[in-house]
Amino acid sequence: MSRRRRLLLAAWLLLAACLAISCATLGHLQRDKCPPAKTPCLAVFPHAAWRALHEIDVTAPFGKKTTLLGLTIGDPAARRLRAVLMTVEGLTLFDAVAGPEGVKIFRALPPFDAAAFSAGLLADVQAVFLPPPGALLEEGCLPDGRAACRFRTAAAGVAEIDDAPDGGRTLRIFCKGHRLIKEIDFAPPGKDGFSPTVAVKTRGALGYSLGLRLLEAESAAPVESVFAP
Amino acid sequence: MRTKRRILFVLALTFVTARAALSAEWTQNWDSIRAAAQQVKSIRAEFVQKKEMKILTRPLVSAGVFYYVAPDKIRLEYVSPVKSILRMNAKGIQRLFWRDDRFVKDTAISVDALQVVYRDIRNWLNGDFSANKSFASALDQGPPAKIVLTPKDAAMKQFLDRIEIGLAARPGVLESITLSEGNAATTRIEFKSASLNQALPENLFEIEP
Numbered sequence: 001m002s003r004r005r006r007l008l009l010a011a012w013l014l015l016a017a018c019l020a021i022s023c024a025t026l027g028h029l030q031r032d033k034c035p036p037a038k039t040p041c042l043a044v045f046p047h048a049a050w051r052a053l054h055e056i057d058v059t060a061p062f063g064k065k066t067t068l069l070g071l072t073i074g075d076p077a078a079r080r081l082r083a084v085l086m087t088v089e090g091l092t093l094f095d096a097v098a099g100p101e102g103v104k105i106f107r108a109l110p111p112f113d114a115a116a117f118s119a120g121l122l123a124d125v126q127a128v129f130l131p132p133p134g135a136l137l138e139e140g141c142l143p144d145g146r147a148a149c150r151f152r153t154a155a156a157g158v159a160e161i162d163d164a165p166d167g168g169r170t171l172r173i174f175c176k177g178h179r180l181i182k183e184i185d186f187a188p189p190g191k192d193g194f195s196p197t198v199a200v201k202t203r204g205a206l207g208y209s210l211g212l213r214l215l216e217a218e219s220a221a222p223v224e225s226v227f228a229p
Numbered sequence: 230m231r232t233k234r235r236i237l238f239v240l241a242l243t244f245v246t247a248r249a250a251l252s253a254e255w256t257q258n259w260d261s262i263r264a265a266a267q268q269v270k271s272i273r274a275e276f277v278q279k280k281e282m283k284i285l286t287r288p289l290v291s292a293g294v295f296y297y298v299a300p301d302k303i304r305l306e307y308v309s310p311v312k313s314i315l316r317m318n319a320k321g322i323q324r325l326f327w328r329d330d331r332f333v334k335d336t337a338i339s340v341d342a343l344q345v346v347y348r349d350i351r352n353w354l355n356g357d358f359s360a361n362k363s364f365a366s367a368l369d370q371g372p373p374a375k376i377v378l379t380p381k382d383a384a385m386k387q388f389l390d391r392i393e394i395g396l397a398a399r400p401g402v403l404e405s406i407t408l409s410e411g412n413a414a415t416t417r418i419e420f421k422s423a424s425l426n427q428a429l430p431e432n433l434f435e436i437e438p
Contacts, residue, residue: 053289055311057328064337067313067326073284082284088291088313088326089305090280090408090416091388107410109388215310226284229412 024180024203026158029140029148037147041139041161042131044169044186044195049075050129051220052194056085057211068093070212073226074129082227083125085112097227098122106229124210127173127184128198132159157181168195192217255400256374259358265400266356272297272402274423276305282414295420301351302434315347316434322347323436334437346389346408349378353394353403364392373404399423 054070069088074081080099086092094112096105103122111117134152141147148162158174167188175181182202186195194217200210220226255265274295279288293307305315312327324335345363352358353376358366363385364378378392388410395405402425407417 051286053310057326058337060337065326065328065333066324066335066337067311067328069289069311071282071285071289084282084284086280088307088311089315090278090289090291092282092410092414106412220286 026160026174026178026180027143029138029142029150031138031140034141034147035145037149038163038167039169041147041149044161044171044189045131046074046076046129046193049073049077049220050194050217052217053215054198054212055215057213059209059211061206061208069215070125072125072129073220075227076130079130079133080227081125081129083122085121094118094121096122098126099227104229124182124200127159127171127182128200128212132161134159190214256368256370256396259356259368262358262368262376262396263356266354267299267401269297269354269401270299270426271429272354272423272425273427273429274420276418276420278307278416278418280414280416283412296429296433297354298429298434300355303347303351303354304433316436317347317351318434318436320436345385346392350406356401397423399425401425 051073052071054072056068056070058066058068060066067088069086071084071086072081078099080097082097083094084092085094091109092107093109094105095107096103096118103119105118108118112121132151133154137150137152137158139147139149142162146163146165148160151159151161153159153173156176158178160172160174162170162172164170164185169186171182171184171186172180173182173184180203182200184201185199187197189195194214196214198210198212200212202208255261272295276293276295278291278293280291281288291307291311292309293305296302296304296306301317301319303315303317307313312332314325314332316323316325325332326335327333349364358368358376358378363381365381367377367379369375369377374396376394376396378394380386380389380391389408390411391409393405393407393409394403395407396402397404397420402423403420405417405419407415409415
């Protein structure tokens, strides 16, 4: 075996080990003697069309850090949203629409021009702002008594939403093999219906985290033109 | 009383005319711009940044303070809505963000186009609009006088469509910088309350290793 192949094998084994270490799997929900949920399961997601601006603290793989501004405009009824990422200095890095008809990218500067990068970014935005797309699978409570409900995800996985102890919600996304791949903590929503902070954490060797802080939010009529270039 | 008013009116008119003449003088050509800029050794100015896009009902507004010491030190300090610092000296460019009650270094994003623009701002403040290889420059005497920069190559055009630099009436001072990304998306930085040639602390521009 050549030195290069041995190195590749070692790297692959290391990656697999990291993934294994980071694994958390989907447990069973109890159905009996569950206390009532404090709020409806999907209460953390905007119910009407909105426009919001967030400060986003990004901690990328290997600990690299930056802060960006994120503008989102969404229409929950149509399950469509527009996501714009900007530098604090105002340069648009990424601008795209995701909806039932697919993804349209209007602007993507490096590194956001990589297909995997933009797909991951839009998946995160959808997970934060739109309820899971699939059917309700089950409702119940976790072993510690917190109410939880589970939905099917677009990728045939499971999205579990539970009552967080602070009155917020935690959304956990499990892949098809029921391995935890993403965890999103929503602070209790404010009077405007938006969580003032949202923390996204992804698992695995290339895991990253996003800390969203709401700067401004407003309800906005779902005008078709906001989803056009 | 009437005489006093007339004197005041004439004085005001003289001031306005002189100011306009001075302004017209320094924005006349590249040499006059360079000569005026070279008289400016330092600047401290407040700024307001307005980001406009077709999908916004009102612009996104940021504010901060701008510092400059000739020939190559710049600090752009945003105070709202997000605290951040962009500082430049002969060694390079560094961005800091306020996170967990302290400033931390930006280690993730390096937007080449943005770095080119910031390096160029240094040249513009020195009155040199021909030094950058990325943009072609044209002087529009107005009024208001402005310099229009257009990208020379396709790679830069992907980032920015056009840059407009508004020249203030006060010789050597920039009034605004407008970055156009195309599709009606612009970022305009307006400078105000500029104080010139004051001593500014060196540590404002220091870059941490």
